[in-house]
Amino acid sequence: MANTFSQIYLQFVFAVQNRQSLISKTNKEELHKYITSLVQNRKAKMLAVNCMPDHTHLFVGFKPTI
Numbered sequence: 001m002a003n004t005f006s007q008i009y010l011q012f013v014f015a016v017q018n019r020q021s022l023i024s025k026t027n028k029e030e031l032h033k034y035i036t037s038l039v040q041n042r043k044a045k046m047l048a049v050n051c052m053p054d055h056t057h058l059f060v061g062f063k064p065t066i
Contacts, residue, residue, distance in 0.1 A: 006063075006064045007061055007062070007063070007064075008061070008062040008063070008064060008066075009047070009059065009060070009061050009062075010059075010060050010062065011057065011058065011059050011060075012056075012057070012058040012059075012060065013055055013056070013057055013058075014055060014056045014058075015054065015055045016054050016055060019054045019055070020054060021053035021054050022053070022054070023051050023052065023053050023054070023056070024053075028051045031051055031056070032049050032051065035049055035056070035058065036049060039058070039060055042066070043063070043066060044060050044061060044062050044063075044066065045060065045061040045062075046058070046059075046060060047059040047060060047061050
């Protein structure tokens with residue numbers, strides 16, 4: 001089919017072991033950058049990332065070929 005576009009979106013939630021509050025506000029921005037670089041190195045697109053003290057949310061877009 002001409003001009004067809006496909007995209008796969010996945011949400012990931014990573015929890016810290018035993019749900020301890022180990023992600024501090026001072027390291028939050030650096031962790032965002034690190035996780036974003038991991039996603040981009042795998043040819044995916046980081047749409048949203050948010051770290052809470054005890055867990056992290058990612059919203060990632062993938063091409064269907066991955």
